[in-house]
Amino acid sequence: MNASRFRRGLFLTTLLGLVYLVHDYATTSWIDPTMPLSGTVSIDGKPMTKGLVRFISMDPDLPKAYGSYVKDGRYEVPAEFGITPARYQVEFSSIGAEDLQRMLDSKGALTEVQEEIPARFNRNTEVEIDLSAGNVLHADFDLR
Structure with a gap:
């Protein structure tokens, strides 16, 4: 027993x-803990009418990227697709959802899409944001 x-x-x-x-x-x-993020994007003080914003991790141990469409100067990464706390490079593009759909619908035909955002905010971005503290839920960007 x-x-x-x-x-x-x-x-x-x-x-x-x-x-x-x-x-x-x-x-x-x-x-990974995630958080939502929203804010505004303006170019020379005017709201960006359409486009994309991409957050690309600068941490080599955390190779992640997040993004959102911009419409009428606003973007939102909802909680269910939330951003992991880290430092990010931020890229902006004037190519919006409609432009992407038009490119997909063309099925390989040459479709002209004009990027209106300067390279220093796009592929050669100089914009960075530190979200490593995990408490930033809103971030506004004024591209000048």
Whole structure:
């Protein structure tokens, strides 16, 4: 009877230890904390009518990118597609959802799409944002 109690206690202790380890691992390692982000984009003080904003991680251990369409000067990355806290380069493009759809519909035919954002805000962006603290939920950009 004493050995049976010992085995039962050992089993429960082992089970509780495994549950704790699984919980600890799940909450700290493989689930990246994410947050929503929204804000405005303007060019020389005027709202960007349409386009894209992309957040590209500057952390080599976190090679992630996030993005959102810009419409009437506003963008939003919702919580379910949230951004992981890190430092990011921010790229802007005047090519909007309609332009992308037109390119897809052309099925390989040459479609002219004009990028109106200067390279220093686009492929050669100089814009960076530090979201590593995890508490920034709103960020406005005025491209000048």
